[in-house]
Amino acid sequence: MNTCHGGASTLYVRFLLPPMYEAALPRLLSLLGEFTPEVEALPPDAALVDVRGARRYFGRGAVELAALIRVRALALYGVECAIGAGPGPMLARMAARGAAPGVTRAVPEGADGVREFLAERPVGELPGIGRATARTLCEYGLDSLGKVAAAPLSTLQRLVGARAGRELREKARGIDRTRVAPNAAARSLSAERPFPRDELDPFRHRRALLSIAEELGAGMRGDGQVCRALTLTVRYADRTTTTRTRTLPEPTAHSVALTTAAYRMYEALGLQRARVRAVALRAEDLGPAEHAAHQLTFDPVDERTRRIEEVADRARERFGPGAIVPGTLAA
Incomplete structure (x- = not known):
């Protein structure tokens, strides 16, 4: 389980591929594989990378590794990247949403940093939250993740269901139970x-x-x-x-x-x-x-x-x- 404690261990790498250039993704995934075998391809243009082992091996932090990935992708293939860094896949994805080309956007370290990062974000930005669920939450005034995190569990479960309500509350508090799932075969x-x-x-x-x-x-x-x-x-x-x-x-x-x-x-x-x-x-x-x-x-x-x-x-x-x-x- 990835919680809000600790530094960034996951990168969400979005390759800014020109139109009709999607066939380059396998080569870019091979580039990521030079840093770590823990790479999950997300066609057509992205990947999740678990860099916990790479941080120890290279003696560099996640943001420094992201910079190396970006430079190599640009130098070898002419492809720019936008990268999000976080303690788990969910937060890395969310960080990447606001990352400009050529920039790595990292979730602040520690429980307070994660809480601040999530607090004002619209509920629709949370991975796994569909439009219908977001609309329901907003109708009851739960339009930000900070408000969702502070809401009673019983309220959330009444609105979206027992299991979904529990998962929603955890995610809004920065608790991420997902893992990078390396996939040998592209999707x-x-x-x-x-x-x-x-x-x-x-x-x-x-x-x-x-x-x-x-x-x-x-x-x-x-x-x-x-x-x-x-x-x-x-x-x-x-x-x-x-x-x-x-x-x-x-x-x-x-x-x-x-x-x-x-x-x-x-x-x-x-x-x-x-x-x-x-x-x-x-x-x-x-x-x-x-x-x-x-x-x-x-x-x-x-x-x-x-x-x-x-x-x-x-x-x-x-x-x-x-x-x-x-x-x-x-x-």
């Missing part, structure tokens, strides 16, 4: 395709989406994972972007299913003569394929394409990723 996987010049041709847009879907599908199948949602990002010539997310009918790493979902999101945008600079797809909410249910089908085409996909994966594993590609991409 998302992304890829992008920039065009050599601003592209007007819808056929080339779709061709790029097909290429990305094939890459994501092969990557997930190789790692034994499936995704539950897919996000499409389109970047235009004026540097603006459009993002759409679709929850898939079932968890999948099947390239055809990913391509179909990507095409539908693209078509729903209704782009007409849009000058597109790049497109990207992100497979989200990854999980083990062995735990995913697959809807049985009597469609012989679907079964045939899955068998072909298995053969293609074995060929790519043996001869390289370019050994087999869809005919449209080989043209």
Whole structure:
């Protein structure tokens, strides 16, 4: 349990990635891994880092380690960071909300410092508090964390429930029972395709989406994972972007299913003569394929394409990723 006592032991690192640059996250996570193995990826652009061991090993405080991380991310990848430092994940996240690019914002040390940090903050800033709960609390005058911390436990439990009320009171007092949970497998996987010049041709847009879907599908199948949602990002010539997310009918790493979902999101945008600079797809909410249910089908085409996909994966594993590609991409 992380309480309000002691110095900062957790960093919340938010990488200020340019649009369409989400594929850089794995490399940035590797950078964090050079300081400590206790890294929890929070795609698409953040991570929690437990630096208790790193403080002892490097002989530096959490804020000093944050400065080193920021300098290395900027020097090696050209990516700026905004970092929050606190005694646990909850407070580190909250500190990061007010951190400007290139700045580490640390929660003051000690019980009094944490109490002062939390006191005037709106209840909606507390991680895990949804809009409905925040609205209910505000209706009863509990619009700040200081007021919530001072409220009788029975009052909070009457408003939000017994368990939720107890957790709310603890969090408002700076008590954080969460831990950094290192995750070897990323919870998302992304890829992008920039065009050599601003592209007007819808056929080339779709061709790029097909290429990305094939890459994501092969990557997930190789790692034994499936995704539950897919996000499409389109970047235009004026540097603006459009993002759409679709929850898939079932968890999948099947390239055809990913391509179909990507095409539908693209078509729903209704782009007409849009000058597109790049497109990207992100497979989200990854999980083990062995735990995913697959809807049985009597469609012989679907079964045939899955068998072909298995053969293609074995060929790519043996001869390289370019050994087999869809005919449209080989043209």
